[in-house]
Amino acid sequence: MIELSDVSYSYEGTAALRNVSLRIEKGESVALMGMNGSGKSTLLKLINGILFPDSGVYRFCGEEITHKKMQDPLFSKRFHQRIGFVFQNADTQLFCADVYDEIAFGPRQMGLEESETEKRVEDCLSLLSIEALRHRQPYHLSGGEKRKVAIASVLALNPEVLVFDEPLVGLDPRAQRWFVSFLMKLHAAGKTLIVSTHNLEMVQEIAGRAILFDENHTIAADRPAESLLEDVDLLIQTNLVDEYYHHHPGAGHQHFHIHPF
Amino acid sequence: MHIPDNYLSPSTCAALGAAMVPAWTVSIRKLKKEVTRAKMPLLGIGASFSFLMMMFNIPLPGGTTGHAVGGTLLAILLGPYAACISVSVALLIQALFFGDGGLLSFGANCFNMAFVLPFVGYFLYKFIKDRVGGEKGEYAGIIVGSYVGINAAALCAAIEFGIQPLLFKNAAGQALYCPYPLSVSVPAMMIPHLAVAGIVEAVFTVAVFTFIKKVSPGTLYEGEKQKSKAVYGLLAALICLTPLGLLATGTAWGEWGADEIQNVAAGGGKPLGFVPEGMLHGIHFEAAMPDYSIAGLPPYAAYILSAVAGVAILLILFKIFRSIKSKNKGMQ
Amino acid sequence: MPEWLLKEEQYEPLSDRDSFLDKSILSLLGILSRIRAQSGIRTGKYAVHAAFKVACTFLLIVLLSLSKNLFFILTVNVALLAAISLLSADKILRILKAGFVAALFTLVILLPSAFWGNRYGIVMIPLKVFAAVSAVNILSRTTEWRDVTGALKSFFLPDIFIFVLDITIRYIFMLGEFSLPLLYALRLRSVGKNNRKYASLSGVAGTMFIKSKEMAEEMNAAMECRGFTGDYRKSSRIRMNWTDSGYLLIHMLLLLLFLYLG
Known part of the structure; x- marks a missing residue:
């Protein structure tokens, strides 16, 4: 479904991605890991057609995504409907005057009947358990609520691929748990998920496969999540964790304890 | 509406800049009363908001886009005094760093967009809102204020352009700066502003105001109900005085005789007296000389000049060529 | 899970005119990269002090605006071209582009006036505009902006x-x-027609x-x-060095030329 071959990107001379190649099939769920600034966010923007590779090729469902093609409004709209992007900072994703309008924005654009739009908005509200926020202004919600509204507004488009940039940052532990199980539900519903995260516990729960970025903006490893999390040397080498890190295989639960040295 | 340098004479720019001094002084004094001195950052942030608002492209009928100035909006949101200072700062940054609008014409641009626009817009808004009352009055005020505000600013710019050929000419009677008289500059500026830009400004102002009022009504500016008479006075005085200043700093009064006005007014109708002559001779450098008072210079001066120009152009071409080449290499 | 979310969306978008979004994004990106670029400007040993640059640029623009002499305008243009030629290729391109666009725009604006005999302005004003725009662009592209704002302190x-x-x-x-x-x-969410x-x-x-x-x-x-x-107090002290003197000398010469030619 998503295919990058030998993609590089740099911001005014500073490399952000170097020769990245990867394939993501329909229905997969993939976690992107790597220290801050290793290129995860850039990759997500590239996948969503906000940025375009300096060199290399990005294909979505066999179709090459280029700046020129995205200039064609119909093509780009179809593309954006099929792949949804939830930003890291929900603040910068909400621009409507109330939550209902925010979620209805996409369905209305798609020209759905108002009754169908209403159904979608209500479904999204209940799916994220934010029915009570229906008439609130997004701007004044708490961080977690904003995140949920942002997710609902993307979900209402019913995209095939959902891309999340650091979805757990800034959420309290309970919201984090809720979110992990929500992602699992989405995956079970057949959605393709791409999630960048620093939360290693979450990786093995939601993702079958994990991709680890190196400091020098290349892919250091791309394998089943379980085996990657056990490779402590590699995680230390890519500066993602320090020597105190340890992994509990098969741990599907949140745990809390202290390790003296 | 950003006037670049060399469209207006330096003395016009100076006169308008001088007219801004009292406006800035009053604004700062008012602001000091309204906000504490320590709240100065607000001005910078208002300025950056005003700057960024001009970056927003707004869809126009027919698929094209334009941008709003947002002067009235800012005046309604922050108050006219803060708007005056904020827009001025935004204009300075545009002139100094982004090449939008000239450095000399900064005074003129401020007069049009940081003074006339927000003050006319705001006081019209206030006037209608206080008289009509209610939500209806408020929105009517915003629409009329923003529409008239931007058109008043455009009119000022048009007048500034239009008086140039009257006031500033060389010995041969040719315009030194903007060559278009009022009869051309006013319709040229006003028709697009009355028909399109004013409407865009009004619609955008209403839309943003509605959004902010709905989401965060507490952030809106609460102007005092009365005491605005002094400002009306200031406004009127400045608008009356400025043309006088312009005239006084321009050529002497006497030169602006009736026949000249006639000439200018008839401007468009003048037969193409000069052009065919020039065309007959072809493009001939020496023939052009007398006009620009270049004659009388020793011939080597021109040689030196063209030699330096030649070297500079070669260097530039060489560097550009090399950079393109290295870029191509990088691609492979 | 609601049923619609389980189904694949069969959706063909309607066309809409929304180039305004791309244009807004582009102009915003332009501003951001411009601000980012100026913060990394190397001010080496031979850099001219920003206060001199600001003062001389302003002087140049005043002289340009006052001058009625083609030779003077040409000299300033050539001097600016010479200065531009010392810069790096990408800066050259950007400065020249800004200058040419402004001059060309002016020329187009003035063209109709040529028909009623405005032979003076049609040559002089575009040249003046080119020089003025180039001068400001050279200033803003070779100096860190906080140095420019700091330099304003020297002007009280x-x-x-x-x-x-x-x-x-x-x-x-x-x-x-x-x-x-x-x-x-x-x-990203504009996937259809936005009314x-x-x-x-x-x-x-x-x-x-x-x-x-x-x-x-x-x-x-x-x-x-x-x-x-x-x-708010900002301290600034100006120490002259050789490059400063050279820079000032060039502008003094231009001033003398202006006084001589008018």
Whole structure:
């Protein structure tokens, strides 16, 4: 479904991605890991057609995504409907005057009947358990609520691929748990998920496969999540964790304890 | 509406800049009363908001886009005094760093967009809102204020352009700066502003105001109900005085005789007296000389000049060529 | 899970005119990269002090505006071209492009006046515009902006004004970075026909305004915590070096030429 071959990107001379190649099939769920600034966010923007590779090729469902093609409004709209992007900072994703309008924005654009739009908005509200926020202004919600509204507004488009940039940052532990199980539900519903995260516990729960970025903006490893999390040397080498890190295989639960040295 | 340098004479720019001094002084004094001195950052942030608002492209009928100035909006949101200072700062940054609008014409641009626009817009808004009352009055005020505000600013710019050929000419009677008289500059500026830009400004102002009022009504500016008479006075005085200043700093009064006005007014109708002559001779450098008072210079001066120009152009071409080449290499 | 979410969407978008979004994104990106680029300008040993640059650029623009002499205007243009030729290729391209666009625009504007005999302006004004725009662009592309604002202090502008200028530039960047993703979000979700374009765009602008108010209040609080009472002092001392003298000399020569030619 998503295919990058030998993609590089740099911001005014500073490399952000170097020769990245990867394939993501329909229905997969993939976690992107790597220290801050290793290129995860850039990759997500590239996948969503906000940025375009300096060199290399990005294909979505066999179709090459280029700046020129995205200039064609119909093509780009179809593309954006099929792949949804939830930003890291929900603040910068909400621009409507109330939550209902925010979620209805996409369905209305798609020209759905108002009754169908209403159904979608209500479904999204209940799916994220934010029915009570229906008439609130997004701007004044708490961080977690904003995140949920942002997710609902993307979900209402019913995209095939959902891309999340650091979805757990800034959420309290309970919201984090809720979110992990929500992602699992989405995956079970057949959605393709791409999630960048620093939360290693979450990786093995939601993702079958994990991709680890190196400091020098290349892919250091791309394998089943379980085996990657056990490779402590590699995680230390890519500066993602320090020597105190340890992994509990098969741990599907949140745990809390202290390790003296 | 950003006037670049060399469209207006330096003395016009100076006169308008001088007219801004009292406006800035009053604004700062008012602001000091309204906000504490320590709240100065607000001005910078208002300025950056005003700057960024001009970056927003707004869809126009027919698929094209334009941008709003947002002067009235800012005046309604922050108050006219803060708007005056904020827009001025935004204009300075545009002139100094982004090449939008000239450095000399900064005074003129401020007069049009940081003074006339927000003050006319705001006081019209206030006037209608206080008289009509209610939500209806408020929105009517915003629409009329923003529409008239931007058109008043455009009119000022048009007048500034239009008086140039009257006031500033060389010995041969040719315009030194903007060559278009009022009869051309006013319709040229006003028709697009009355028909399109004013409407865009009004619609955008209403839309943003509605959004902010709905989401965060507490952030809106609460102007005092009365005491605005002094400002009306200031406004009127400045608008009356400025043309006088312009005239006084321009050529002497006497030169602006009736026949000249006639000439200018008839401007468009003048037969193409000069052009065919020039065309007959072809493009001939020496023939052009007398006009620009270049004659009388020793011939080597021109040689030196063209030699330096030649070297500079070669260097530039060489560097550009090399950079393109290295870029191509990088691609492979 | 609602049923519609389990089905694959069969959707063919309707066409709509929304190039305004891409244009807004582009102009915002332009501003951001411009601000980013100026912060890394190397001010080596041979850099001319910003105060001299600002003063001389201003002088040059005044002289250009006053001059009625083609030779003087040409000399200034050539001097500026020579200065431009010393810069790097990408800066050359950007400065020349700005100058040419402005001059060409002026020429087009003035063209009709040629038909009633405006032979003077049609040559002089585009040349003047080219020189003035190039001069300002050379200044802003070879100097860090805070040095430029700092230099304004040498011209007796109050410190508080310079402070406002500085934070304005900083907040243009921060607010710009804040609203860029908003525009992206609007574009990513613009998958069809938007009948309320103004409402969407004003949502972005309105959110930006509320955010800017919030930022202002936070900044006030932070500054008061650090003992800010409304006074702001900036120190600057100018030491002349060889490059400064050379730079000033060139402008003195241009001034003399202006006085000689008029």
